[in-house]
Amino acid sequence: MSDSDRGDATEWGSLSRIQKVSDQDARPSSQTARATLALREMLVQGLFRPGERIREVPLAEKLNVSRIPLHLALERLAHEGFLEIHPRRGFVVQKFSTEDIYDAIELRGMLEGAAARLASERLRDVKDLAPLEVAAREMVTLVRKSRLTSEGFRQYIELNAKFHADLIALAHSRMLQRAIERACTLPFASPSAFLKRQTISPDLRELFIISADQHCQILEAIAGREGMRAEIVTREHSRVARRNLEDALRSRDIPADIAGARLVSI
Amino acid sequence: MSDSDRGDATEWGSLSRIQKVSDQDARPSSQTARATLALREMLVQGLFRPGERIREVPLAEKLNVSRIPLHLALERLAHEGFLEIHPRRGFVVQKFSTEDIYDAIELRGMLEGAAARLASERLRDVKDLAPLEVAAREMVTLVRKSRLTSEGFRQYIELNAKFHADLIALAHSRMLQRAIERACTLPFASPSAFLKRQTISPDLRELFIISADQHCQILEAIAGREGMRAEIVTREHSRVARRNLEDALRSRDIPADIAGARLVSI
DNA sequence: CAATGATGTTTTGCATGCAAAATCCTGACA
DNA sequence: TGTCAGGATTTTGCATGCAAAACATCATTG
Numbered sequence: 001m002s003d004s005d006r007g008d009a010t011e012w013g014s015l016s017r018i019q020k021v022s023d024q025d026a027r028p029s030s031q032t033a034r035a036t037l038a039l040r041e042m043l044v045q046g047l048f049r050p051g052e053r054i055r056e057v058p059l060a061e062k063l064n065v066s067r068i069p070l071h072l073a074l075e076r077l078a079h080e081g082f083l084e085i086h087p088r089r090g091f092v093v094q095k096f097s098t099e100d101i102y103d104a105i106e107l108r109g110m111l112e113g114a115a116a117r118l119a120s121e122r123l124r125d126v127k128d129l130a131p132l133e134v135a136a137r138e139m140v141t142l143v144r145k146s147r148l149t150s151e152g153f154r155q156y157i158e159l160n161a162k163f164h165a166d167l168i169a170l171a172h173s174r175m176l177q178r179a180i181e182r183a184c185t186l187p188f189a190s191p192s193a194f195l196k197r198q199t200i201s202p203d204l205r206e207l208f209i210i211s212a213d214q215h216c217q218i219l220e221a222i223a224g225r226e227g228m229r230a231e232i233v234t235r236e237h238s239r240v241a242r243r244n245l246e247d248a249l250r251s252r253d254i255p256a257d258i259a260g261a262r263l264v265s266i
Numbered sequence: 267m268s269d270s271d272r273g274d275a276t277e278w279g280s281l282s283r284i285q286k287v288s289d290q291d292a293r294p295s296s297q298t299a300r301a302t303l304a305l306r307e308m309l310v311q312g313l314f315r316p317g318e319r320i321r322e323v324p325l326a327e328k329l330n331v332s333r334i335p336l337h338l339a340l341e342r343l344a345h346e347g348f349l350e351i352h353p354r355r356g357f358v359v360q361k362f363s364t365e366d367i368y369d370a371i372e373l374r375g376m377l378e379g380a381a382a383r384l385a386s387e388r389l390r391d392v393k394d395l396a397p398l399e400v401a402a403r404e405m406v407t408l409v410r411k412s413r414l415t416s417e418g419f420r421q422y423i424e425l426n427a428k429f430h431a432d433l434i435a436l437a438h439s440r441m442l443q444r445a446i447e448r449a450c451t452l453p454f455a456s457p458s459a460f461l462k463r464q465t466i467s468p469d470l471r472e473l474f475i476i477s478a479d480q481h482c483q484i485l486e487a488i489a490g491r492e493g494m495r496a497e498i499v500t501r502e503h504s505r506v507a508r509r510n511l512e513d514a515l516r517s518r519d520i521p522a523d524i525a526g527a528r529l530v531s532i
Numbered sequence: 533c534a535a536t537g538a539t540g541t542t543t544t545g546c547a548t549g550c551a552a553a554a555t556c557c558t559g560a561c562a
Numbered sequence: 563t564g565t566c567a568g569g570a571t572t573t574t575g576c577a578t579g580c581a582a583a584a585c586a587t588c589a590t591t592g
Contacts, residue, residue, distance in 0.1 A: 029353060030576090032576090056543075057544090065576090066577050066578080067544090067576095068334070069577095071544090072337075072338075087295060087296070088543095088544070088584070089585095100440055103441040107380075110380055173369045174366055175369040175373050175449075176369060176373055182445065296546090297545075333546095334546055354554070354574070355554070355555095356554095356573075356574065535590100535591085535592080537590075538588090540588105541584105541585080541586075541587090542584080543582105543583085544583075544584085545583085546579105546581085547578105547579090549578090550576090550577085550578105551574105551575085552574090553574075553575085554572080555571080555572070556569105556571070557568100560565100560566090560568105561566085562563100
C-alpha cells in the first residue's frame with residue numbers, strides 16, 4: 001500500500017516526485033481521486049477476475065462515490081492498462097499472460113537503457129550525478145548488512161525508486177519520461193514490483209547485491225560519458241526483475257508476493 | 267482530415283486496424299467520441315494556443331455537446347498528450363519544443379526498431395511477411411514514377427501506415443504495441459506525420475525513394491532472421507521523419523504542412 | 533430442434549442543476 | 563507603488579434522474 005500516494009491520479013511527472021509517506025495517506029482531494037486510488041488498489045490486490053465485466057452502479061455503491069467520478073476513475077485505469085474499454089458495453093478487467101509481463105519488463109529495460117544513454121550524452125555537470133551516487137552508495141551499504149531488516153527493506157525500495165526516477169530525469173527528455181511512466185503504470189512492470197516479496201531467500205539476497213552494484217556501474221558509465229555501456233548495463237539491470245519473476249514462478253508464491261499478479265492468467 | 271476515422275476514440279488496437287474511408291466519416295457513435303474527434307482535429311489544426319487554459323462551458327456550447335462528454339473527451343486527449351491536467355483547475359494545452367519532436371521521433375524509432383527485432387525473432391512462418399512485402403513493393407512502384415500525383419501520394423501514405431502497423435503486429439508483443447500506439451498519439455510522432463507536406467521538393471522525392479527502399483531492407487532482414495540488422499535499419503528509417511522535419515524547419519513552412527506543428531513553440 | 537422475434541430488465545450515456553473551489557476585481561493600507 | 567484582504571464571479575466537481583442501448587428471457591415459427 002506504499003505506492004498509492006500519488007497526489008492526484010493522473011497528474012504527470014508523478015514518477016519524479018519522491019513520495020513522502022508523511023501524513024498517513026494524504027487527502028484524496030476529489031471523489032475521482034479517491035475512487036481511482038481505491039480501484040487501483042483493488043485491482044492490484046486481485047479483487048477482480050481477469051475478463052470480468054465491471055458494473056458501475058453496484059461498484060459505485062461499494063466505493064461510496066457517485067457514478068460520474070467512478071466512470072472517470074475507470075477511464076483513467078483503462079488508460080493505465082488495467083481495464084479495457086468496450087464502447088457501449090462498459091469496462092472489462094484486462095488479462096495478462098506471463099509473456100506480457102516479460103515483455104513489459106523488457107520494454108522498461110529498453111526505455112530506461114535509452115534514458116541512461118541519453119543521460120550520459122546530455123549530462124552537463126558531473127555534480128548532477130551526486131544525488132544518484134548517494135542513493136547508490138546507501139543501497140550498497142544496506143545490502144552488505146548480513147541481515148536485512150524489514151525497515152532496511154523499505155529503505156531499499158525507496159532508494160531504488162529515487163535512483164530510477166532521478167536517472168530518468170537526467171535524460172532530459174519529456175517524451176521518454178512520459179513513455180517510461182506509461183510503461184510502469186502496470187504494477188508488475190515497475191522497477192520495484194518484485195522487491196516486495198516476503199520470502200527473502202539467499203538467491204534473492206544475491207540479486208540485491210548484483211542490483212546494487214549495477215547501479216554503481218551505470219553511474220560510472222554515465223560519468224565517463226560511456227553511453228553505450230550505460231545503456232547496456234541498465235538494460236541488463238532490468239533483467240533482475242525478470243529473474244525475480246522467474247524465481248517466484250518456480251516457487252509458486254506469485255499471488256501473495258507480487259503486485260498485480262492476480263491479473264495474470266496461467 | 268484523413269486520420270480522424272478511428273471508430274471510437276479510445277478503443278485499443280486502432281493502429282492495427284486498417285481504416286476504410288468508406289462511409290464518409292462513419293458515425294461518431296457517442297457524444298464523447300464526437301467531441302474527442304472534433305477536439306483532436308482542432309488541436310492538430312492549431313486552433314488553441316499552447317499554454318492556453320480550456321474553459322469547459324463555452325467549449326461545450328461551441329461543440330454542441332454537454333459538459334460531461336466534453337470532460338471525458340478532454341481527459342482522453344490529456345492522456346494522449348495534447349493537454350495537461352491541473353487537478354482542480356482544468357485542462358491546459360501542452361507546449362512542445364522542437365527538441366520534444368526530435369525526441370518523440372527517436373522514441374518511436376527505438377520502439378519500432380525493437381518491434382522489428384522481435385518480429386525477426388518471433389516470426390513463425392515467412393508467409394506472414396507476404397502482406398508487408400506487397401505493401402513495400404507497391405510503395406517502391408509508386409515512388410519510381412517520375413511524377414507523384416496527389417492520389418499516388420494518398421496511396422503511399424495509406425500503404426506506409428499499413429506497413430508500419432503490420433510490422434508492429436508481427437512483434438507479437440501487446441506491451442510493445444501499446445507503447446508504440448501511445449508514442450504515436452502525438453501527431454508529429456507518427457510515421458506519416460511529415461508525409462503530408464505540400465511542397466514536394468526533389469530532396470523530398472529522394473527521401474521517399476530511400477524510405478521505400480528501407481522498407482524492403484527491413485523485410486529482408488526479418489525474413490533472414492537478422493534481428494540486429496532489422497532493428498538498426500528500422501531505427502534509421504525513423505530518421506527520415508527527422509530529416510523531413512529539419513527540411514521543413516529550414517524552409518519555414520512548418521505551420522501549414524505539419525500536423526500539430528502549431529503546438530510547437532519556437 | 534434451431535433460429536428468429538417480441539418483450540421486459542439491466543446498464544450505460546448524458547443533460548441538468550447545485551455546491552464548493554478557484555479566480556478576478558476592488559479597494560484599503562503600508 | 564506594491565501587497566494583501568475580502569467579496570463577487572467564474573469555473574470545475576459531482577449528484578441525480580431520464581432515455582436509449584444492450585442484454586436476457588421466452589415464445590413462436592420454420
